[in-house]
Amino acid sequence: MIVVHRLVRLLVVLLVVTFLSYALLNLLPGDPVTQILGLSATEEARAQVRQDLGLDQPLLVRYLGWLGGLVTGDFGESYITRMPVASELAERLPVTLELLVAAQIIALGLAIPVGVAAARRAGRALDQALTALSFALLSTPVFVLGVLLILVFAVTWQVVPATGWTPISLDLGWNLTSVILPAITLGCGQLAVYARLLRTDLIATLQEDYITLARARGLSPRRILWRHALRPSAISLVTAVGLNLGALIGGTVIIETLFGLPGVGRLIVDSIFSRDYLTVQGGVVLISVGYVAVNFAVDLVYAAVDPRIRRA
Amino acid sequence: MRSRLGWGFWASAGWIGLVLLAAVLADVLPLARYDETLAGPPRSGPSAAHPFGTDGLGRDVLSRVVHGARVSLGVGVGAVLLGLGIGAPLGILAGYRRRATDAVIMAVNDVAQAFPALVFALAVVAFAGANLRNVLIVLGVLGVPSWVRLIRGATLTYADREFVLAARVLGTRDRRILWREIVPNVAVPAASYAFIGMAVVVVAEGSLAFLGLSVQAPTPTWGGLINEGRTLLESAPHVVLAPSVVMFLTVLSFNLVGDRLRSLTDVRESGLEPVRQAAAAPLPSAEHEVRADCLLQAEDLRTHFVTPRGVVKAVDGVSFTLRRGRTLAIVGESGSGKSMLIRSILGLLPGSSVRGGHVYLSGDDLTGYSPARMRSVLGPRLGTVFQDPMTALNPVRTIGTQVTEPLRVHLGMNRRQARAEAVRLLASVGIPDPERTLRRHPHQLSGGMRQRVTIAMALSCGPDVLFADEPTTALDVTIQDQVLRLLHRLREERDMAVVLVSHDLSVVARWADEVIVMYAGKVVERGPAAEVFARPRMPYTEALLQAAPRLTDPVHHRLRVIPGRPPDLVDLPRGCAFQPRCPYARDRCAREAPPLTGSYACWYPRDHAEVLKERADSGGR
Numbered sequence: 001m002i003v004v005h006r007l008v009r010l011l012v013v014l015l016v017v018t019f020l021s022y023a024l025l026n027l028l029p030g031d032p033v034t035q036i037l038g039l040s041a042t043e044e045a046r047a048q049v050r051q052d053l054g055l056d057q058p059l060l061v062r063y064l065g066w067l068g069g070l071v072t073g074d075f076g077e078s079y080i081t082r083m084p085v086a087s088e089l090a091e092r093l094p095v096t097l098e099l100l101v102a103a104q105i106i107a108l109g110l111a112i113p114v115g116v117a118a119a120r121r122a123g124r125a126l127d128q129a130l131t132a133l134s135f136a137l138l139s140t141p142v143f144v145l146g147v148l149l150i151l152v153f154a155v156t157w158q159v160v161p162a163t164g165w166t167p168i169s170l171d172l173g174w175n176l177t178s179v180i181l182p183a184i185t186l187g188c189g190q191l192a193v194y195a196r197l198l199r200t201d202l203i204a205t206l207q208e209d210y211i212t213l214a215r216a217r218g219l220s221p222r223r224i225l226w227r228h229a230l231r232p233s234a235i236s237l238v239t240a241v242g243l244n245l246g247a248l249i250g251g252t253v254i255i256e257t258l259f260g261l262p263g264v265g266r267l268i269v270d271s272i273f274s275r276d277y278l279t280v281q282g283g284v285v286l287i288s289v290g291y292v293a294v295n296f297a298v299d300l301v302y303a304a305v306d307p308r309i310r311r312a
Numbered sequence: 313m314r315s316r317l318g319w320g321f322w323a324s325a326g327w328i329g330l331v332l333l334a335a336v337l338a339d340v341l342p343l344a345r346y347d348e349t350l351a352g353p354p355r356s357g358p359s360a361a362h363p364f365g366t367d368g369l370g371r372d373v374l375s376r377v378v379h380g381a382r383v384s385l386g387v388g389v390g391a392v393l394l395g396l397g398i399g400a401p402l403g404i405l406a407g408y409r410r411r412a413t414d415a416v417i418m419a420v421n422d423v424a425q426a427f428p429a430l431v432f433a434l435a436v437v438a439f440a441g442a443n444l445r446n447v448l449i450v451l452g453v454l455g456v457p458s459w460v461r462l463i464r465g466a467t468l469t470y471a472d473r474e475f476v477l478a479a480r481v482l483g484t485r486d487r488r489i490l491w492r493e494i495v496p497n498v499a500v501p502a503a504s505y506a507f508i509g510m511a512v513v514v515v516a517e518g519s520l521a522f523l524g525l526s527v528q529a530p531t532p533t534w535g536g537l538i539n540e541g542r543t544l545l546e547s548a549p550h551v552v553l554a555p556s557v558v559m560f561l562t563v564l565s566f567n568l569v570g571d572r573l574r575s576l577t578d579v580r581e582s583g584l585e586p587v588r589q590a591a592a593a594p595l596p597s598a599e600h601e602v603r604a605d606c607l608l609q610a611e612d613l614r615t616h617f618v619t620p621r622g623v624v625k626a627v628d629g630v631s632f633t634l635r636r637g638r639t640l641a642i643v644g645e646s647g648s649g650k651s652m653l654i655r656s657i658l659g660l661l662p663g664s665s666v667r668g669g670h671v672y673l674s675g676d677d678l679t680g681y682s683p684a685r686m687r688s689v690l691g692p693r694l695g696t697v698f699q700d701p702m703t704a705l706n707p708v709r710t711i712g713t714q715v716t717e718p719l720r721v722h723l724g725m726n727r728r729q730a731r732a733e734a735v736r737l738l739a740s741v742g743i744p745d746p747e748r749t750l751r752r753h754p755h756q757l758s759g760g761m762r763q764r765v766t767i768a769m770a771l772s773c774g775p776d777v778l779f780a781d782e783p784t785t786a787l788d789v790t791i792q793d794q795v796l797r798l799l800h801r802l803r804e805e806r807d808m809a810v811v812l813v814s815h816d817l818s819v820v821a822r823w824a825d826e827v828i829v830m831y832a833g834k835v836v837e838r839g840p841a842a843e844v845f846a847r848p849r850m851p852y853t854e855a856l857l858q859a860a861p862r863l864t865d866p867v868h869h870r871l872r873v874i875p876g877r878p879p880d881l882v883d884l885p886r887g888c889a890f891q892p893r894c895p896y897a898r899d900r901c902a903r904e905a906p907p908l909t910g911s912y913a914c915w916y917p918r919d920h921a922e923v924l925k926e927r928a929d930s931g932g933r
Contacts, residue, residue: 009422013422013423013426014426016423017423017426017427020423020427021427021432024432024435024436025435025439028435028436028439028440029439029440029441135564135567135568135571136560136564138567139511139560139563139564139567140560140563141515141518141519141559141560141563142519143518143519143522143535143538143539144518144538144556144559144560147538147541147542147545147552147556148553148556150542150545151545151549151552151553155545155546155549162545208703209698209700209703209704210703210704210705210706210707212655212660212698213696213698213704213766213769214706215660215690216658216660216690216691216694216696216779217690217691217696217717217718217769217770218686218687218688218689218690218691218692218718218721218722219687219717219718219721220684220687223721228706228709231708231709232706232707232708243425253430253431253434253519253523254430254519254522254523257522257523258522258542265431268431268434269434269523272434272435272438272439273438275439280431280435283431284428284431284432287428287431288426288427288428291425291426291428292426305708306707306708307707307708307753307755308707308708308753308755
């Protein structure tokens, strides 16, 4: 029942998001016909192109037609490149996904030990240093961090290439060197968020009766932290990872531009510059659907983390 | 004010002021023009003439950064004001009006979260034109949902407070309530978020500029400067570093100022927390005799907390002895230090406490044990049961994992042995179908069953002393008796000693051999349970007994309560701590604290011949 309720709500959200993005992009100044034919085209030619593309029809009709296509996986055909938008997105998506997954692995892999260490010594020097560090990381714009990392690792030490992409199918080693720097750049901000969340929740959990009783049973602090306290403290963290995974599909725009990665974000930016409406809209839809789907999955993960939710 | 905000706040505020001033006065300051090429040699590092060096075209980087600040801060201030202007009224409306308005706002929030804001900003700016006005409007509008959420939340917390409800009851007009009561209280969180919002907008504007979609050349922007500098990373890194560092410091400062302002309203962080112990000097202890024939002996046990308000003496000089096979009850009102005494004995105190005195287990001083050695005693020799079985079990682990854990850790059993032993233990505390129970989670059991599980866990390693801190308070009356019988039976079977904390005197009178009565962290009366309850000497004990309802009381008997409140542990009354509430107090009680001599601490103990006479008098009325 709850699942159905949530699904309906998610569908409504998706409908509103697609309509808004479609309507807003279409209402903004700028005409795709001019992009296709150039400024010197005759009025007849323009009208012909309009008719071919269906641009002469009312907005709502065009939106519904486009939406009907989306349901069957047809994102339309780019006005500019004449390529199906769906295949372009499909080509770029693996790059963005690999970047996201690598960034989350780095962020979570560091955030969990850092959060646990800070919570264990809450208020002491280590905790204060880690809190200050995560505050600084949160305040660093990704492009600033990215440029600094390039300066240190690619220019000064020359251990990884500054830009460029090697697909995983071509060479795994080179693929990893091309993803590591962007992933660190993207992961650092997440790391700070995750570590702070986990620290706060862990400190709250450590006040619980069952933790005091675990101590009263003579269990070691290490065992209590990792086996007793971590899982009940992970709900906020799981939520945050879900929100970020979804939201970051769009957030990779900057990173992909900075590091020259052929991902979805880069495709959207390029399409914006070339007024390629349908590709931009397709990208927005992909991001929204990804966000909504990930958050739906997160709800299912809750049950695994906390058995109390399974009953509901 | 200054000390609460800290130096970080003032340094950040100073930096923001500096950048703001430089941005406003950019044209007046003695700087090179930002677009003057060859103001110095191209790509030259920092020098006296060009403190931040020059870029690829020989333009002064400092001047470009200062002019870039105009765009960043201009967009920041503008977008935040726009977001606040639209978001605050909507948020107050949603928080104050609730229902339909609120539902709409929440739905909009759902959509806004799923909307890729940055991509959208890029598209709008690209299509509508990359200029200051468009960037400002787009970033301002995109910030509205966050503002609505924040203001709505702040309004909600105040719309229910007494002073707002009182105003409503008095028939004050809504508009007046909003302006007089709500707006001033929402102002602080709003101011805090204004700074955090500035940080968000400055980063967003930087991102747009980095992609070439903010204010266009020749006007410099921070994001644009960093983008341009990328090509010179190898030959002139200062070109990229200067705007990067300035931008980082600015964003950090906005975040920090916002964070500190928020902590002003956040009670959890505003100085009510206990201060950590200042070089915990262990409290000195008096001379005493260690009695090896006693299983458990506490000598002058003290636990003090150092808080900003003063020292809280939660346990203040408690001594007792306990033999095998006996039950010691600790009674007193809430806050009298009963539970803290148990935690002091077990060494389960928070870091902010200072402990003094000694605890001997079969003559061994536990207070001298290292943490690791103490852990080897907790479980195998000292078992513990807490008051609330709903919070005593870890909600995410199965009963089996939790019951077998001490067996495996302390007794070195393997998984199969531990499981078999756990089945036996659960059966011994009266749990039907123990095999199945092991596979369940705590939320699938009733309160009584859970308490049986926690008792089984406490007994799993065969302790010598069982500490039961109000083990039945959270249970139904019918279950209470079962659990107490169970404890009593287990004590007999295992020849344990039990320390039973309770404020239920009927429980204590029935099950305890000895009793100590605590008030304000001190023992005020002690002795065999039957003796203390039959003839209480200390007026506080008498009051406790009179406050307890009895089945033998006549119908419609008026329940006596202890007048006054439990004392403030930071600011105890002079002399006897009970004296302000004591009906028999005389001058001496307020001057000198009575020592615990023999079985009670009182200058004017109750004389029982007199008590009987009083009773006869009042009964005759």
